[in-house]
């Protein structure tokens with residue numbers, strides 16, 4: 343049961359993987375930080391209109407560190423303001439800026455989340471857009487979606503033709519408008535949703551490896567120990583005729599399966615996957631021990647191609663997915679902060695490598711070696727006792743100087759073999775025998 347005394351207080355009228363690297367540092371100089379502007383009492387958020395703008399050529403594929411990405415951040419900020427959300431980024435503003443040095447990877451290499459390629463040392467500036475609703479509640483529900491995409495077709499593109507704008511209507515303008523619509527519903531029906539505070543984050547740098555969400559979790563603008571759960575929309579605009587909807591991460595809290603099934607009432611053919619580790623931003627929150635769910639309407643032939651356009655969005659489907667998640671948030675109102683459970687993580691690693699450790703590398707780490715940001719249960723690293731925070735510096739006879747070195751090393755070992763791996767754990771160097779599976 344929820345806390346009534348908190349609720350009464352809160353009934354206030356809130357009505358409301360790249361070939362192209364940015365050669366110029368623009369993120370810090372472009373765009374306008376805007377403090378909260380009082381919104382009109384009712385704002386009718388339109389998923390069709392906002393998605394159409396986000397997926398228009400004007401946004402140039404919303405690539406992190408590029409003009410299009412900054413334009414999209416400005417536009418999302420203005421929509422958050424219209425909805426009546428308060429800024430929750432850095433220093434009382436909506437933005438949270440970060441930078442990173444991406445490692446150039448090939449589009450298909452995804453072992454441990456990243457592939458082979460050449461290291462570059464260009465800094466890319468990214469920007470998360472962070473907003474919220476304060477209900478004076480004890481806990482917060484985080485709802486997120488990445489807004490960045492592939493610009494004119496960086497190395498993560500699967501398109502073979504000439505440079506062309508990748509509008510990313512499904513990936514992930516669809517998720518952004520699902521999140522914003524949910525925010526609009528929660529502000530306009532505040533009396534139904536006031537057992538929690540809310541944080542709405544539009545992440546950037548997702549396509550490069552969950553960079554924006556990783557940055558947020560390591561540099562949070564709210565107290566993460568007060569977060570009940572994180573809900574992530576990534577690619578929810580292509581609901582197919584069979585009404586199949588993937589719900590990933592249901593193993594991250596014992597309550598998820600019941601809550602999700604109750605909200606569904608047979609509307610969707612739900613495809614559950616327990617693992618909290620997946621190919622999107624919820625992974626960053628799961629690795630920081632928060633229950634997560636990721637909603638996804640499935641792969642399609644336009645994935646990471648210029649043809650992922652607004653004409654192919656199933657807006658009725660998008661609306662029903664949004665409504666479904668709204669029902670989940672509603673069901674959460676009667677629960678206290680959710681219990682977190684670790685999941686047995688399924689492998690999403692590329693078959694082109696014979697073996698992998700089963701770890702999530704820290705993509706932001708550039709200080710020598712490969713730092714482990716998460717260990718998948720039941721895989722070689724976990725079995726050998728490797729830990730989050732360990733820095734792999736040597737595997738067998740091979741030194742590991744960076745992520746690339748790590749990936750190259752993986753090709754040298756085979757299933758069943760045991761290899762001596764040296765990791766830096768704090769000041770110590772620890773020798774660990776890893777048996778590849």
Ligand SMILES: [Zn+2]
Pocket residue numbers: 513549646
């Ligand atoms: Zn994508």
